[in-house]
Amino acid sequence: MKKILIVGAGGIGQHLFDRLKSQGFHGWMTTQRDRQVFKRSWLKTKKPDAVFVAISTPDWDKGRAAEYYILSCVEAGIPVITCEKGALAYHADVLKPHLGKIGFSATVGGGTRMLKYVQGKHLANRQVKISAVINGTLNFIFSQMSCGTTLDESCRQAIQLGYAEPGADDPISLINGELRDVLMKTCVFFNTVLATDEIITPDYFGKFELTTDDLESLNQVGKDYRLIVSFSNHPKPQVSQTFGEEFSLHSHDGWHITGGFRQISHTPQLYSWLPGGVGNAVNIVDGELGSGGEYTLSGPGAGREPTTSAMLADLAELCP
Numbered sequence: 001m002k003k004i005l006i007v008g009a010g011g012i013g014q015h016l017f018d019r020l021k022s023q024g025f026h027g028w029m030t031t032q033r034d035r036q037v038f039k040r041s042w043l044k045t046k047k048p049d050a051v052f053v054a055i056s057t058p059d060w061d062k063g064r065a066a067e068y069y070i071l072s073c074v075e076a077g078i079p080v081i082t083c084e085k086g087a088l089a090y091h092a093d094v095l096k097p098h099l100g101k102i103g104f105s106a107t108v109g110g111g112t113r114m115l116k117y118v119q120g121k122h123l124a125n126r127q128v129k130i131s132a133v134i135n136g137t138l139n140f141i142f143s144q145m146s147c148g149t150t151l152d153e154s155c156r157q158a159i160q161l162g163y164a165e166p167g168a169d170d171p172i173s174l175i176n177g178e179l180r181d182v183l184m185k186t187c188v189f190f191n192t193v194l195a196t197d198e199i200i201t202p203d204y205f206g207k208f209e210l211t212t213d214d215l216e217s218l219n220q221v222g223k224d225y226r227l228i229v230s231f232s233n234h235p236k237p238q239v240s241q242t243f244g245e246e247f248s249l250h251s252h253d254g255w256h257i258t259g260g261f262r263q264i265s266h267t268p269q270l271y272s273w274l275p276g277g278v279g280n281a282v283n284i285v286d287g288e289l290g291s292g293g294e295y296t297l298s299g300p301g302a303g304r305e306p307t308t309s310a311m312l313a314d315l316a317e318l319c320p
């Protein structure tokens with residue numbers, strides 16, 4: 001019987017524990033923060049067959065705790081699967097050489113396993129535009145608004161359904177928490193799938209936040225907007241209209257990375273692939289004007305069930 005250690009006993013950790021138990025694994029959870037105990041006692045003495053990292057990313061920590069857990073497992077030769085995004089967003093320089101031993105599908109794209117999908121397309125030497133909805137919670141909120149629900153009510157529903165990032169208790173903290181999540185996921189996406197000799201961190205983008213005034217305006221127009229992130233290596237990437245500030249970066253290896261609230265009614269290309277509700281999706285336009293084809297993958301983007309499904313699929317690959 002496989003022994004699985006879960007670090008983090010919150011919503012995801014608990015759900016993983018229940019699913020592993022029902023599949024006949026022996027799982028146990030810890031929120032133990034003593035790093036020596038983790039390394040010496042949990043890894044060396046108890047010798048788990050695999051470790052799941054399901055901890056939150058406090059602003060001040062920037063994924064350092066998760067990075068520590070992941071590296072300790074790599075060094076001990078134990079497969080490790082994470083849904084925490086800070087480690088690969090802020091410390092990919094350290095973790096990238098070990099990606100083959102880390103399951104990270106659940107960090108971006110919820111249950112879609114979007115990173116694997118894009119990785120499998122081998123796009124590095126192609127001219128492409130990749131557009132993605134990578135935050136299911138924001139997509140849920142703005143989809144609800146397009147059905148007539150107010151921003152306040154949509155945010156309340158998102159918290160109630162367990163979609164929101166840990167710590168959110170009102171619309172402004174919820175949305176700004178999700179915007180931080182988008183920056184981290186953008187970096188994880190780039191660092192793990194597209195980057196060749198460059199690593200980025202959320203600090204490269206500066207602040208990406210809404211003010212209470214922005215929120216007031218979004219309350220009026222939000223139903224016509226969705227948060228989209230794009231990666232393009234075209235020499236002259238298209239510019240689209242956004243609500244408020246967008247974040248953007250030109251990487252040294254030729255990628256133009258942008259993210260912001262795009263107006264749906266002014267961007268007809270979005271109609272063919274934009275997911276509804278809490279969905280996530282990625283749309284790849286390969287080649288000049290799509291000469292190499294257009295591909296879309298979509299599915300559930302947040303929530304305990306899809307997230308743990310992606311993590312269990314990683315487990316099956318790393319620990320057959």
Ligand SMILES: NC(=O)c1ccc[n+]([C@@H]2O[C@H](COP(=O)([O-])OP(=O)(O)OC[C@H]3O[C@@H](n4cnc5c(N)ncnc54)[C@H](OP(=O)(O)O)[C@@H]3O)[C@@H](O)[C@H]2O)c1
Nearest residue numbers: 008009010011012031054055056065083084166302303307
């Ligand atoms: N919920 C989703 O749909 C979803 C989807 C994809 C990814 N994720 C990611 O999954 C992670 C977990 O999410 P969640 O919803 O389960 O959050 P949560 O309910 O807040 O649980 C986080 C757990 O991690 C523990 N923890 C925090 N820092 C720790 C540390 N340094 N060492 C050991 N334990 C620590 C917390 O303990 P305390 O309570 O004692 O602080 C808590 O038990 C987050 O990084 C989130 O971004 C979530």
